[in-house]
Every structure is written in C-alpha cells, then in structure tokens.
Amino acid sequence: MSKPIAKPKRKNPLERTREPLLPPAPRSRTAHGLTRAAAEGRFAIQRCAECHAFTYPPRDACPRCLSDRLPFVDAPTGGVLAALTTVHVTADSYFRERLPWRTGIVTLDCGPQAIAHVHGDCAEGERVNMSLQLDRGGQAALFANPISRTPDMQDDLQWREMTADPNQRRVLITDGRNPVGQALAKTLAEAGAREIFVGVGEQWKPFPNEEALRQIGGVKIVPLDLTDERSVADLATDIGAKVDILINTTDHIRPGHLFDAGATLRIGETMEQTLFGAMRLARAFAPVMIARGADGRHGAAAWVNLLSVHALANLPALGSLSVSHAACLSLSHWLRAELARGGVKLMNAFSGPLDTEWFQTLPPPKVAPAALATAVVDGLRRGLEEVYVGDVANDIKTRLTANPKALEREIGQ
Amino acid sequence: MNGTGAAKSKRQSYDGVVATVPVTVPYQRYSIESGQWWIGRALRALADGAGISHRDFDGFSVASFSIAPDSAVGLTQHFGLSPRWLDTIPMGGVSGILSLRRAARAVQAGDADIVACVAGDTNHVDTFRKTLSNFSRFAQDAVYPYGAGGPNASFALIARNYMKQFGARREDFGKLCVAQRDNALRNPHALMKKPLTLDQYLAARPIAEPIHLFDCVMPCAGAEAFLVMREETARALALPAAKILSTIERHNAFAEDPIQVRGGWAQDAGELYAMAGIAPADIDVVQTYDDYPVISMMQFEDLGFCEKGEGPDFVRKHSFTINGSFPHNTSGGQLSVGQAGAAGGHLGIVECMRQVIKIAGPTQIDGARIGLASGFGMINYDRGLSAGAVIFAGDRA
Numbered sequence: 001m002s003k004p005i006a007k008p009k010r011k012n013p014l015e016r017t018r019e020p021l022l023p024p025a026p027r028s029r030t031a032h033g034l035t036r037a038a039a040e041g042r043f044a045i046q047r048c049a050e051c052h053a054f055t056y057p058p059r060d061a062c063p064r065c066l067s068d069r070l071p072f073v074d075a076p077t078g079g080v081l082a083a084l085t086t087v088h089v090t091a092d093s094y095f096r097e098r099l100p101w102r103t104g105i106v107t108l109d110c111g112p113q114a115i116a117h118v119h120g121d122c123a124e125g126e127r128v129n130m131s132l133q134l135d136r137g138g139q140a141a142l143f144a145n146p147i148s149r150t151p152d153m154q155d156d157l158q159w160r161e162m163t164a165d166p167n168q169r170r171v172l173i174t175d176g177r178n179p180v181g182q183a184l185a186k187t188l189a190e191a192g193a194r195e196i197f198v199g200v201g202e203q204w205k206p207f208p209n210e211e212a213l214r215q216i217g218g219v220k221i222v223p224l225d226l227t228d229e230r231s232v233a234d235l236a237t238d239i240g241a242k243v244d245i246l247i248n249t250t251d252h253i254r255p256g257h258l259f260d261a262g263a264t265l266r267i268g269e270t271m272e273q274t275l276f277g278a279m280r281l282a283r284a285f286a287p288v289m290i291a292r293g294a295d296g297r298h299g300a301a302a303w304v305n306l307l308s309v310h311a312l313a314n315l316p317a318l319g320s321l322s323v324s325h326a327a328c329l330s331l332s333h334w335l336r337a338e339l340a341r342g343g344v345k346l347m348n349a350f351s352g353p354l355d356t357e358w359f360q361t362l363p364p365p366k367v368a369p370a371a372l373a374t375a376v377v378d379g380l381r382r383g384l385e386e387v388y389v390g391d392v393a394n395d396i397k398t399r400l401t402a403n404p405k406a407l408e409r410e411i412g413q
Numbered sequence: 414m415n416g417t418g419a420a421k422s423k424r425q426s427y428d429g430v431v432a433t434v435p436v437t438v439p440y441q442r443y444s445i446e447s448g449q450w451w452i453g454r455a456l457r458a459l460a461d462g463a464g465i466s467h468r469d470f471d472g473f474s475v476a477s478f479s480i481a482p483d484s485a486v487g488l489t490q491h492f493g494l495s496p497r498w499l500d501t502i503p504m505g506g507v508s509g510i511l512s513l514r515r516a517a518r519a520v521q522a523g524d525a526d527i528v529a530c531v532a533g534d535t536n537h538v539d540t541f542r543k544t545l546s547n548f549s550r551f552a553q554d555a556v557y558p559y560g561a562g563g564p565n566a567s568f569a570l571i572a573r574n575y576m577k578q579f580g581a582r583r584e585d586f587g588k589l590c591v592a593q594r595d596n597a598l599r600n601p602h603a604l605m606k607k608p609l610t611l612d613q614y615l616a617a618r619p620i621a622e623p624i625h626l627f628d629c630v631m632p633c634a635g636a637e638a639f640l641v642m643r644e645e646t647a648r649a650l651a652l653p654a655a656k657i658l659s660t661i662e663r664h665n666a667f668a669e670d671p672i673q674v675r676g677g678w679a680q681d682a683g684e685l686y687a688m689a690g691i692a693p694a695d696i697d698v699v700q701t702y703d704d705y706p707v708i709s710m711m712q713f714e715d716l717g718f719c720e721k722g723e724g725p726d727f728v729r730k731h732s733f734t735i736n737g738s739f740p741h742n743t744s745g746g747q748l749s750v751g752q753a754g755a756a757g758g759h760l761g762i763v764e765c766m767r768q769v770i771k772i773a774g775p776t777q778i779d780g781a782r783i784g785l786a787s788g789f790g791m792i793n794y795d796r797g798l799s800a801g802a803v804i805f806a807g808d809r810a
Contacts, residue, residue, distance in 0.1 A: 024553075024557050024558045024561060026546070026553055027554050028553065028554050031554040056555070057550075057551045057554050058555075060555055063668075068439070080571075082574065082671055083570040083573040083574045083671055084570075085562070085573060085622055085623075086622050087560040087566050087569075087620075087621045088620055088621070088622075089565065089620045090563075091542040091545050091561045091563055092542075092546075092560075092561030093572075095561050101560040102560075103559045105570045105795060113795055113796075114555075114669055115556055115559050115795060116559065117559060124577075137558075141558060142559075329631055
C-alpha cells in the first residue's frame with residue numbers, strides 16, 4: 001500500500017539544498033520513438049509492418065523477419081509481472097539518493113519482455129498496467145502500475161519521480177483575472193496543492209469572480225505584471241523559492257486583419273504580453289526552479305504553458321495570437337532544454353478557442369476553462385509534455401500530422 | 414534452426430591440438446595500471462612458462478574490456494609481436510572458450526603454430542560503472558536507466574524466477590558459495606581470504622533481492638592466459654598439456670523462454686559429450702562460469718549432470734569441495750577469487766587445465782583425468798546470451 005504524501009516539513013535553512021541529479025540519459029535514436037509516445041501519454045512500442053510481431057527493446061530490424069519497417073504503434077498495456085527485484089546497490093548517483101528502487105520484468109500481453117520501473121502496489125505474478133513515462137531526465141521509461149486503483153497510489157515515490165503531481169506542491173498561476181487561471185486555482189486546490197499563488201496586476205482594479213478566487217483554500221493573490229520587468233523580478237525575490245509548479249496562463253487575444261491600420265502595433269502589444277512576458281517570467285523564476293529540482297522529494301517539478309493550438313497552424317481570424325503563441329512555443333523548447341538540467345518538466349497544453357469573452361466571435365466547439373484546468377492537472381499527474389485539450393485542438397493535431405498543406409489551405413476558409 | 418533441410422555438418426575432432434602453459438597474473442582489487450599492462454604481464458608469463466620468446470607466438474587472441482582505444486592490432490606493436498593470425502574476442506564470460514575454439518582450429522589448419530590466448534583487464538575505481546553504462550545498446554536503452562543495478566539486478570530477476578519455478582532456496586545457492594570459499598582458502602591468488610559460513614551468507618546485506626552480498630563477484634584487475642599448439646610442439650618444448658576433447662558455443666539460444674531458465678549448453682551438450690566420446694559421469698572435475706551461483710546450478714542441469722529443475726536437489730547431494738563429491742570451481746571460482754573483467758571467462762579454463770595436467774598444487778584433486786570448463790556471458794538485455802564449454806583430458810586419459 002502506498003503511503004500518503006505528508007505535508008512537507010518546514011525546511012531547515014541550515015541544510016544544504018540537494019543538487020538535482022538526473023537518471024542515465026543516453027539512448028539510441030530509435031529508442032526516442034518511446035519518448036514521443038511518453039510525451040503524449042501513450043503506450044507505444046515497435047510493431048513490424050510485415051510480420052506484425054511486437055518487439056522490444058527498440059530495434060532497427062525485426063528479429064522475426066528482418067524487416068526494417070518497425071513503426072512505434074499504440075500497444076495493449078496489459079502484462080504480467082514475471083519477476084520483481086528491489087535494488088539496494090546501484091552504480092548511478094541519481095538512483096543512489098532514491099534507494100531502494102523496484103524494477104521487474106513484465107511479460108507484455110503483446111509478446112515481448114520488458115524491464116520496467118515497478119509501482120509499490122504491484123506484486124510478483126500479478127497482472128499490471130503498463131505506461132510510458134518521462135523520467136526526471138526527460139527520457140522515456142516503462143512503468144508497471146497496478147491494474148486497478150489502490151489507495152494513494154499516486155503518492156508512490158517512484159511514480160512521483162515520473163510525474164509532477166500538484167499534491168502537496170506549491171503553484172504559481174500567472175493571471176488571476178483570466179477565467180482559466182481562476183478555474184486552475186480551484187482544480188489545483190482540489191488536487192491537494194499546498195499553496196496557490198495567483199498573480200494579479202493593478203490589484204486596485206476589480207475583476208469578475210475575484211471574491212470567489214480569494215475564497216479558494218490556499219490561494220494567495222500576489223502582484224504580477226508580466227509586461228513589467230521589475231514586477232516579475234520582485235515577485236521572484238518574494239516567492240521564487242516556493243514555486244514548485246509554474247503555470248503561465250497569460251494570453252492576449254485581439255482579433256484583427258493583417259492589413260488593418262495599427263496591426264503592427266497590436267502584434268507588438270501581444271508579443272510584449274505573451275512572448276516577452278514569458279521570457280521575463282523564465283529569466284526570473286526558472287533558475288531558482290532548476291536549482292530546486294531535487295529540493296526534498298517534492299521540489300520544483302514543472303513549468304506549464306497554456307498555448308493556443310493555432311501556435312501550430314495560424315488561424316487568420318486570430319492571426320496575432322497565432323503568431324505570438326508560435327513564438328512562445330519555440331521559447332518553450334528553449335526553456336525545456338534549460339529546465340532539464342534540474343529535472344524540471346515543461347508541459348505545453350494546447351487548446352482551441354476557449355469559452356471566454358475574447359473568443360466570442362468564433363464558432364463552437366469551445367473549451368470550458370474548467371475543462372482546460374482539469375486537463376492541465378491530469379497532465380501534471382501523469383507527467384506529460386504535450387496535452388491537447390478539446391475537439392479543435394485534437395482535430396488540428398491530427399490534420400497536421402496527416403497533411404500540413406491541406407490544413408494550411410483549409411484553415412483560412 | 415537448420416532451415417535449409419540439409420544435414421547438419423559433423424564436428425571435426427581436435428586431434429593433435431593441445432592447450433598448455435596455464436597462466437594467472439595474480440589479481441588486485443583495484444589497479445592503477447592499464448589493461449595493456451595486465452596483458453603484457455600475461456604474455457611475459459606465457460613466454461617464461463614455455464621457455465621461448467614471445468616473438469615465437471605466431472598467433473595472438475585477446476579478450477579485454479579495458480584496452481580502448483586500442484584494438485588487437487595496436488597491441489601487436491605495443492608488445493612487439495608479429496603474428497600471422499590475430500583475433501579479438503570481446504565477449505566477456507564466454508571469451509575464453511571462444512578464444513580456445515578459434516585458436517585450436519587455426520593451429521589445426523596450419524594458420525599458426527603457437528597461439529597465445531590472453532584475457533586481461535584492469536580495474537580502476539570507476540571502471541565497473543563505466544562498463545555497465547556502455548555495455549550494449551539494449552542495456553543503454555532498456556536496462557541501465559531502470560535503477561542502474563547492473564548485472565546484480567538482472568540476475569536477481571533470473572534467480573527469483575528460478576527459485577519460484579524449481580524450488581531453489583537461498584541455502585542452496587549459499588552451499589555453492591561456501592564450498593567455493595573453502596576451495597579458495599587453498600588458492601594463494603584468491604582475493605577472498607576469510608572463511609565463509611552459511612550463516613554469514615544468509616545474513617549478508619541485500620544487493621537486489623534475492624541477490625545478497627555473497628552471491629556477487631568482486632570486480633578486480635587480473636589476467637589469465639594459455640597457449641594453444643600442436644601436441645608435437647608441446648612435446649618438443651617439454652610442456653605438459655591438456656588435450657581438447659570437444660568444445661561447444663551457442664548464442665541467443667531459447668529466445669522464446671520468457672525468463673532465462675537455461676543457457677545454450679542445453680542445446681549442444683549432447684554433441685559436446687558425443688564428440689568427446691564420454692558421458693557426464695566420466696567428468697572428474699567441473700569448472701562452471703559462476704558469476705552468480707544460480708548460473709552454476711543451471712549449468713549442472715544444462716550440461717547433463719542432472720535434469721532440468723533438479724539443480725537444487727543436485728546441490729543438496731554433493732559437497733563441491735576439493736576433497737568432497739563433485740569437485741567444482743576448485744580455485745574458488747570468480748565468487749571467491751574475483752572477477753577480472755574478461756579474464757573471468759578464462760579462470761575456469763586455466764584451472765581446469767591445471768587439474769588435468771596435475772599441476773594445480775594446493776587445489777589439486779585426486780584422479781583428475783577429465784575436466785569440463787564452461788563460459789557464459791553477455792547480459793545484452795534480460796539474459797546471458799552466450800554459452801560455451803570445453804572438455805579437457807590429461808596426457809594419461
């Protein structure tokens with residue numbers, strides 16, 4: 001049975017903060033087929049396109065027929081934990097700090113034998129449910145879980161290394177005026193977040209549902225204006241070392257045509273708010289998060305960006321938002337590489353138009369702020385890197401994979 | 414296996430080929446020297462033992478994990494050799510058997526007259542960790558990132574499964590370890606010098622359950638070597654030698670077994686004994702590859718000393734000591750002598766040669782006419798892929 005995570009004790013200021021260490025990172029290029037699936041929360045291994053046999057570990061030729069057509073495809077997640085061991089001695093410093101460590105060999109229902117991390121509630125000889133997780137080094141790893149929920153199973157320490165569960169963690173949400181920010185505060189409180197800092201600029205200006213936001217357990221309204229370098233730096237000085245999960249909810253949606261008078265100015269304003277805002281945030285908060293990647297067992301864990309799915313494919317009706325979020329997406333890849341040093345994950349949650357006033361002119365389907373908040377918390381609990389929320393986001397993603405040129409032509413019509 | 418439908422070819426005998434001058438460069442727990450240094454010491458010991466110059470070795474076969482960035486070619490210049498036959502066997506615990514097999518055929522075919530088969534490795538403080546993380550692509554992708562427990566964790570899973578399936582107990586594994594320690598106390602080269610009791614074995618700290626401290630070999634630096642030549646060459650040099658009655662090797666056998674319960678020996682042991690013209694009961698002394706006692710137990714079955722699954726009972730029936738029944742790993746084996754990298758696969762071969770030539774000194778058993786030595790190695794992913802064995806006979810066999 002998993003032990004529930006207790007509220008972490010106040011940190012002894014005389015104690016040295018643990019340096020973040022990472023599990024072994026080298027992988028073959030082929031093995032990164034697993035990374036892609038893990039980032040999206042899918043369980044995919046190679047299956048021969050000629051003889052249809054599943055194979056693992058990742059190979060460059062099928063051991064049954066020597067075909068080199070070995071795509072990673074979604075595979076059945078069931079298996080049996082054939083043998084289990086608990087490692088007490090290891091050659092690696094990351095694991096050494098986290099011993100004992102359970103690993104086992106799972107006979108997958110689809111055939112191959114898989115060495116995997118094993119959840120504390122799995123017993124030898126029993127059925128398990130496999131998933132692909134991103135470990136603290138950002139590399140894909142197979143994880144064996146119990147087939148049905150067990151009490152507090154999400155608090156298993158090995159599982160927690162693979163995830164960014166908000167339970168007992170402290171979160172910063174950058175924009176409390178945004179209905180998504182408000183929904184996130186509520187969902188995170190329900191998920192057990194210990195403290196929820198919510199940024200609000202120019203606090204003397206009232207905003208809808210302000211009182212409800214202040215009533216949520218653990219919420220603290222803090223001053224934050226992403227367009228102001230000083231404001232961001234001041235907040236980081238104040239609470240930077242307490243932020244385990246940072247969720248950037250800032251957006252800036254102004255419809256308009258490319259040839260409108262003042263369009264350049266408008267894009268500039270959007271960029272100032274979103275791209276440069278994110279950059280100020282990263283420069284102020286990310287270094288502390290990287291340093292705190294192993295601060296206790298529940299230190300800094302994740303950075304989350306909420307992005308429009310039109311960062312991937314420009315929607316003319318929301319041209320400037322699409323441009324600015326495309327830039328934010330590129331920045332997120334830069335930031336992900338930096339955060340990796342501390343074992344801190346970066347998750348991008350892509351959504352279509354939200355059910356909020358700035359998207360008023362766009363047709364349904366739309367994403368309710370509460371649905372986006374739920375998807376973000378789910379992504380953190382599962383340790384994902386990419387989340388697509390709602391029908392529009394999934395539609396764009398699928399069409400982009402199928403034929404980006406067709407999408408480009410059709411999206412403007 | 415034989416998909417062409419044609420009859421499998423019959424193995425030719427090794428008539429007229431012998432192995433001689435068994436050499437051990439005494440092991441050290443850690444060494445600041447290089448792999449090349451250890452191989453150099455072994456070559457010198459071979460030349461001294463044979464009473465000839467190392468330049469007379471016209472064949473050279475080397476096994477080592479610690480000679481990078483050198484290849485075998487680089488070593489020829491390093492050591493002043495000019496061989497007309499050169500081989501490198503980067504196959505860990507089975508490299509000794511493979512080296513012997515290849516050298517024997519080269520001598521038989523006239524490609525070389527005297528082949529020096531050498532395995533040597535150094536052990537710097539961080540050598541073992543580096544070897545682990547770079548061992549194989551499958552290990553890098555699918556084993557090492559899962560706790561980095563190394564071979565201990567891999568064999569823990571194999572041992573767990575074997576215990577469950579065949580009723581082996583820790584006491585059974587312990588009996589083999591304790592017997593080998595008894596044997597090792599007679600071997601001045603063994604790194605383990607203190608007696609071991611079954612109680613101590615059982616009380617040892619866990620490494621990766623069910624593997625505990627005394628189930629594990631100690632990585633160290635060292636070298637083992639021997640010469641392969643024609644019988645008449647050995648006679649001319651007045652070198653006592655071991656006849657090679659038969660050998661086998663097999664890689665990636667029984668891939669369909671979900672977890673390893675047998676090695677490649679099980680596939681070829683019949684031919685091993687047929688070629689030697691003997692039965693398992695004719696073997697006087699056995700040196701198994703003992704990276705873990707469960708692997709030795711598996712070999713008792715796969716090499717025909719008992720049936721599959723009877724390993725635990727077989728262990729309960731014998732003493733495995735030098736003066737006892739079924740003398741086994743008489744030098745103390747890797748478990749008590751140490752595992753000197755690739756030389757670990759040569760330790761049993763060299764000891765077996767000494768036994769049948771009757772020059773084993775303090776570890777010599779009485780009446781050792783025929784001996785068997787095996788090799789095993791290369792945990793590429795979830796199991797040891799390579800298995801090999803040799804049967805030696807002394808002159809009067």
